[in-house]
Amino acid sequence: MTSPAPARRRDAARTRQLLLDAARVRFAQDGYAATTVRDIADDAGVNVALISRYFRSKEGLFEACLTTAVDEMRRAAGSATLAEVPRRIAEQAAGIDSDGIPRQLVLLLRSSGDTRADEIRIGILRSYAENLAGLAGWTEGDDKLLLRAQIAIAASLGIAMLRSKTPLEPLASATEQDLLGPLSDLISAVVRSDA
Amino acid sequence: MTSPAPARRRDAARTRQLLLDAARVRFAQDGYAATTVRDIADDAGVNVALISRYFRSKEGLFEACLTTAVDEMRRAAGSATLAEVPRRIAEQAAGIDSDGIPRQLVLLLRSSGDTRADEIRIGILRSYAENLAGLAGWTEGDDKLLLRAQIAIAASLGIAMLRSKTPLEPLASATEQDLLGPLSDLISAVVRSDA
DNA sequence: CCGCTCAGTCAACAGACGCTTACAAGCCGT
DNA sequence: ACGGCTTGTAAGCGTCTGTTGACTGAGCGG
Numbered sequence: 001m002t003s004p005a006p007a008r009r010r011d012a013a014r015t016r017q018l019l020l021d022a023a024r025v026r027f028a029q030d031g032y033a034a035t036t037v038r039d040i041a042d043d044a045g046v047n048v049a050l051i052s053r054y055f056r057s058k059e060g061l062f063e064a065c066l067t068t069a070v071d072e073m074r075r076a077a078g079s080a081t082l083a084e085v086p087r088r089i090a091e092q093a094a095g096i097d098s099d100g101i102p103r104q105l106v107l108l109l110r111s112s113g114d115t116r117a118d119e120i121r122i123g124i125l126r127s128y129a130e131n132l133a134g135l136a137g138w139t140e141g142d143d144k145l146l147l148r149a150q151i152a153i154a155a156s157l158g159i160a161m162l163r164s165k166t167p168l169e170p171l172a173s174a175t176e177q178d179l180l181g182p183l184s185d186l187i188s189a190v191v192r193s194d195a
Numbered sequence: 196m197t198s199p200a201p202a203r204r205r206d207a208a209r210t211r212q213l214l215l216d217a218a219r220v221r222f223a224q225d226g227y228a229a230t231t232v233r234d235i236a237d238d239a240g241v242n243v244a245l246i247s248r249y250f251r252s253k254e255g256l257f258e259a260c261l262t263t264a265v266d267e268m269r270r271a272a273g274s275a276t277l278a279e280v281p282r283r284i285a286e287q288a289a290g291i292d293s294d295g296i297p298r299q300l301v302l303l304l305r306s307s308g309d310t311r312a313d314e315i316r317i318g319i320l321r322s323y324a325e326n327l328a329g330l331a332g333w334t335e336g337d338d339k340l341l342l343r344a345q346i347a348i349a350a351s352l353g354i355a356m357l358r359s360k361t362p363l364e365p366l367a368s369a370t371e372q373d374l375l376g377p378l379s380d381l382i383s384a385v386v387r388s389d390a
Numbered sequence: 391c392c393g394c395t396c397a398g399t400c401a402a403c404a405g406a407c408g409c410t411t412a413c414a415a416g417c418c419g420t
Numbered sequence: 421a422c423g424g425c426t427t428g429t430a431a432g433c434g435t436c437t438g439t440t441g442a443c444t445g446a447g448c449g450g
C-alpha cells in the first residue's frame with residue numbers, strides 16, 4: 001500500500017488507478033447508465049477530460065473495470081475443489097472491500113448497454129459456469145448439469161445484487177460466516193450430476 | 196380483457212395501459228436510467244407528452260409499473276404450500292409473457308434511483324421472504340431461517356435477471372420444466388429450519 | 391348543429407450528457 | 421537550466437434528456 005515513490009504530484013498511473021477505483025464503486029452502486037463521467041471524475045478528484053485520455057471513452061472505462069475485476073477474482077479464486085466453492089462465493093458475496101459491497105459480482109450482473117462490455121461479461125459468466133460444472137464432473141454436451149451450474153452462479157449474483165444496495169435485513173448485513181451455511185446447502189443441492 | 200366498449204378512437208384508459216405495458220418491457224429490459232420516455236412513447240405508439248399527463252413524470256411511471264407488476268404477482272401467487280413454491284417461482288422465472296422475459300421479477304431487482312420506488316421494492320421483497328419463511332415454519336425473530344428465505348428469493352431474482360438479457364445458454368432458453376427440477380432442489384435445500 | 395370538455399399533438403425549453411480541443415503547468419534527461 | 425514530452429485544466433461543442441404550455445380536433449350533451 002505504501003508506495004516507495006515519493007508520490008509525484010503528477011502521476012499518470014496513480015490518476016488512472018484513482019479513476020478505475022472510483023468508477024468501479026459508481027458502476028456497481030448505480031449501474032452504467034445512471035453513472036456520469038463527471039461523477040466518477042469528482043469522486044476521483046481529477047478532471048473529467050482525463051477519462052477520455054486514459055480510457056478513450058466511458059465504455060472503455062467500463063470495460064477496464066470489468067477486466068480488472070475479473071482478474072482480481074481469478075487471482076483470488078485459483079483452482080478449487082467443489083467443496084471449497086461455497087466458501088469462495090461467500091467471500092465474494094460478503095464483500096472483501098471496506099464498504100462491504102461485492103463489486104466484482106455486481107458488475108457481472110449489471111448490463112451496460114455496451115455490446116463489447118456485455119460480451120466480456122457473458123464470456124466470464126460462461127467460463128465460471130463451466131468451471132463449476134467441471135468440478136462436479138461435467139463433460140461437454142451435458143446441458144442438464146451445465147444449466148444447474150449456471151443456476152448456482154445466477155443465485156450467487158442475485159445474492160450479491162440484493163446485498164449491494166437493498167437494506168433487506170438480515171441478508172444485507174449477513175457476514176461471510178452467516179452466508180456460508182446456506183450457500184453450501186445451495187451449491188451442493190443444485191450442482192449435482194444425478195439430475 | 197375484451198372490453199365491451201367498441202374501442203373509442205380517443206380512449207384515455209387504453210392509452211394509459213399502452214404506456215404502462217410499453218414501460219414495463221423497456222424498464223425490465225434496459226433498466227430505468229437507460230430507458231427514455233421517448234422510447235416508451237414510441238413503443239406505445241402515443242405522444243411523449245402523455246407520459247407526463249398520465250403519470251406526472253418518468254418516476255411516476257416507474258412506480259406505476261412496480262405496483263401493477265406486484266399486484267399481478269400477488270394475484271398469481273395466492274396462498275401456496277412450501278412444496279408448490281418451486282413451481283410458482285419457475286413459472287415466474289420462465290416468463291409467462293409472450294417474449295419470455297420475466298418482467299415482474301426483473302423489475303424487483305432493478306433499482307431506479309428513485310427513493311419512493313425503492314421503498315416499494317424492498318417492502319415487497321421483505322414480504323415475499325417472510326411468506327416463504329413462514330411456509331417453512333418461521334416465527335418472528337428467527338433470523339437464520341429468514342436469511343435462508345431471502346437467499347432463496349435472491350437466487351430466483353438472479354436467475355430471472357440472467358435470463359432476461361444475457362444469451363447464456365442453456366439457462367437463457369431453459370423452459371419452465373427445465374427450471375423446475377433444479378429450483379426444487381434449491382428451495383428445499385436452502386429453506387430449511389434445521390439450520 | 392352548436393359549444394364545451396378533454397384526449398392528443400407540436401415545438402421548444404433548460405439542463406445534463408459524453409467528448410474534444412486548445413492551452414497551462416509539471417517532470418525529466420541532458 | 422532549458423527544451424521536449426507528459427500530465428492536468430478550462431471551456432465549449434453538439435446532442436439528447438425530461439418536462440412544459442399552447443394548440444388542434446374528436447366526442448358528446450344540449
